[in-house]
Amino acid sequence: MKILFIGTGHMGSALISGIKSNNNFKEQIFVFNRTYEKSLDVSKKYNVIPVKKLEHLNYDIVVLGIRPADFEQLAVDLKKFTLEKQTFVTMINALSIKQASDIFGNNKLNIVRIMPNMNAAIQQSVTAYSSNKINSEVTKFVIEMFSNCGTVEEIPEDKFPAFTALAGCSPSYIFTFLNGFYKYALKNGFSKDQAYRIMKNTIIGSTEYSTNSDNSFDELINSICVPNGSTIEGQKVLETNNFQDIIIKALEAAKQKS
Numbered sequence: 001m002k003i004l005f006i007g008t009g010h011m012g013s014a015l016i017s018g019i020k021s022n023n024n025f026k027e028q029i030f031v032f033n034r035t036y037e038k039s040l041d042v043s044k045k046y047n048v049i050p051v052k053k054l055e056h057l058n059y060d061i062v063v064l065g066i067r068p069a070d071f072e073q074l075a076v077d078l079k080k081f082t083l084e085k086q087t088f089v090t091m092i093n094a095l096s097i098k099q100a101s102d103i104f105g106n107n108k109l110n111i112v113r114i115m116p117n118m119n120a121a122i123q124q125s126v127t128a129y130s131s132n133k134i135n136s137e138v139t140k141f142v143i144e145m146f147s148n149c150g151t152v153e154e155i156p157e158d159k160f161p162a163f164t165a166l167a168g169c170s171p172s173y174i175f176t177f178l179n180g181f182y183k184y185a186l187k188n189g190f191s192k193d194q195a196y197r198i199m200k201n202t203i204i205g206s207t208e209y210s211t212n213s214d215n216s217f218d219e220l221i222n223s224i225c226v227p228n229g230s231t232i233e234g235q236k237v238l239e240t241n242n243f244q245d246i247i248i249k250a251l252e253a254a255k256q257k258s
Contacts, residue, residue: 001027001141004051004059006074008033008042011091012065014121016046018149021123025148030059057081061142063089071095075103087138089114093164094258096157097132110135112142115160115168116149125150126167130157161258162251169254173247178203 005012008031019025032051033039039050057078066074071092087110090100097111111134116127127146131139143152155163178199185195210220225232238244 001061002030002059003027003061003063003145004030004032004057005048005063005065006032007065007067008038009065010118011116011120012063013042013046014118014125015063015065015116015146015149016042016048018120018123018125019145020046020048022148025145027145054078057083057086059086060138061087061089063091065091068092068095071100072103079105083109086110087112087135087142089142091115094161096160097130101132108134110138112139113157113160114142114146115164116146117168118171120146120149123148123150127152128155128160128163128167129153130155130160161255164258165251165254168258170251173250 005016008016012031016029016031019029029046029048030051031039031042031048032054033042036050036052039052042048043050054077062078064071064074083104083106088100088104089112090097091114092100095113097113100111100113101107101109110132112129112131114127114129116125119125120127125146127149129143129146129152133139143154146152153163181199182195185198186192190198210217213220215223221235225235
């Protein structure tokens with residue numbers, strides 16, 4: 001298989017990093033960007049092949065990692081080539097499979113829509129996918145390829161906006177949450193390294209504990225918030241300020257733009 005990534009910004013580079021972490025992955029990966037310098041940088045970092053100019057589209061899989069505003073012009077450029085055997089993988093926000101097919105002017109293209117997150121770089125992404133099932137064999141390969149970046153979930157395409165908020169956007173909100181703990185630790189005299197260790201182990205431990213527990217989140221919260229204890233005083237502040245509602249509003253706002 002020959003795989004071309006068009007657009008290797010933060011997300012495209014994270015996916016390549018995840019894929020290349022598997023030493024048994026022997027397929028050729030090519031990268032094309034607005035500037036050749038960018039492609040050269042990515043090629044050196046991940047041992048992939050830079051493309052200076054799109055003079056053909058003789059690739060089995062084309063991964064689109066560009067901004068939504070740039071897609072129509074890219075489609076015009078790509079339609080100069082014969083489009084029939086390629087599988088297009090799009091992670092372009094808010095672009096449906098049908099919209100992509102219509103813009104390409106070809107309803108026979110195999111298109112796989114994905115939504116990964118930045119954790120792909122450390123093989124911990126949760127990546128959603130949906131496809132038009134025109135070429136199931138290549139689609140299966142695409143799923144296996146992105147499995148190197150973490151877990152892959154097939155979801156109905158109408159769930160993509162909510163999934164984008166939950167898994168694609170949420171790392172930013174989680175980092176904001178962590179930043180509050182970090183600033184509090186520094187304010188109270190902990191070193192940067194110690195603050196990171198405390199947060200990392202507490203967050204990872206709490207997450208693993210919750211996934212291994214049969215109790216609901218409310219039950220877990222109540223088990224820690226003992227009457228007259230210190231935890232419940234902080235919990236009261238969160239509840240008074242509608243902390244959960246703020247999270248839901250943030251996710252809903254992200255969903256509306258997806």
